[in-house]
Amino acid sequence: MSESVLIAPSILSADFARLGEEVRAIDAAGADYIHIDVMDGHFVPNLTIGPGVVKALRSHSQKVFDVHLMISPVDPYIDAFADAGADIITVHAEAGPHTHRTIQSIKALGKRAGLSLNPGTPASAIDEVIDEIDLILVMTVNPGFGGQKFISSQIKKIAEIRQRIDDSSRQIALQVDGGIDQTTAKLVVDAGANVLVAGTASFKGGPDSYADNIDRLRVSP
Numbered sequence: 001m002s003e004s005v006l007i008a009p010s011i012l013s014a015d016f017a018r019l020g021e022e023v024r025a026i027d028a029a030g031a032d033y034i035h036i037d038v039m040d041g042h043f044v045p046n047l048t049i050g051p052g053v054v055k056a057l058r059s060h061s062q063k064v065f066d067v068h069l070m071i072s073p074v075d076p077y078i079d080a081f082a083d084a085g086a087d088i089i090t091v092h093a094e095a096g097p098h099t100h101r102t103i104q105s106i107k108a109l110g111k112r113a114g115l116s117l118n119p120g121t122p123a124s125a126i127d128e129v130i131d132e133i134d135l136i137l138v139m140t141v142n143p144g145f146g147g148q149k150f151i152s153s154q155i156k157k158i159a160e161i162r163q164r165i166d167d168s169s170r171q172i173a174l175q176v177d178g179g180i181d182q183t184t185a186k187l188v189v190d191a192g193a194n195v196l197v198a199g200t201a202s203f204k205g206g207p208d209s210y211a212d213n214i215d216r217l218r219v220s221p
Contacts, residue, residue, distance in 0.1 A: 162192025
């Protein structure tokens with residue numbers, strides 16, 4: 001790999017009482033993307049935020065808003081998150097029967113389209129849409145909560161997907177989310193990842209620590 005590894009702090013681990021300030025602080029600390037986890041209490045066992053919060057945060061950062069939709073059905077909400085200011089909209093392969101149609105809807109709105117795979121979903125799930133997507137997100141925890149332990153069996157899947165991306169000759173980001181810290185960051189980058197989502201590891205220690213936290217996560221490919 002030759003491209004730089006990007007860090008996408010997940011605001012799921014930020015202080016929700018001062019979310020705008022947290023987004024500004026993590027932006028200033030060197031975040032490449034602002035990762036926004038949207039959970040519906042149905043597809044995953046937790047509730048987080050909706051498009052209104054994304055819209056409210058948009059003025060607090062010019063960085064890429066990387067919106068991960070852990071919701072089902074997802075299609076009725078694509079337009080709202082696009083209008084709210086999402087730059088990348090990632091949906092789950094497991095969230096609906098018409099993944100290709102959903103990806104086409106995202107692209108039609110001028111947004112980058114991502115596809116996420118849960119730990120139990122094989123790498124082959126991307127094969128029929130790899131020519132359409134801009135980002136693949138491998139979940140290295142079961143989605144729904146922050147602070148979970150990294151599932152090491154997913155390293156093999158990351159490597160399999162990296163090979164598929166390379167074979168496609170397309171510029172597709174390979175993102176990993178779940179249990180990312182200094183140790184696991186190196187493992188997933190060595191396997192082929194180039195975008196790291198980190199919540200706890202990015203936001204621990206408060207704003208004075210954010211820049212150091214991000215620097216420690218940066219791994220040379």
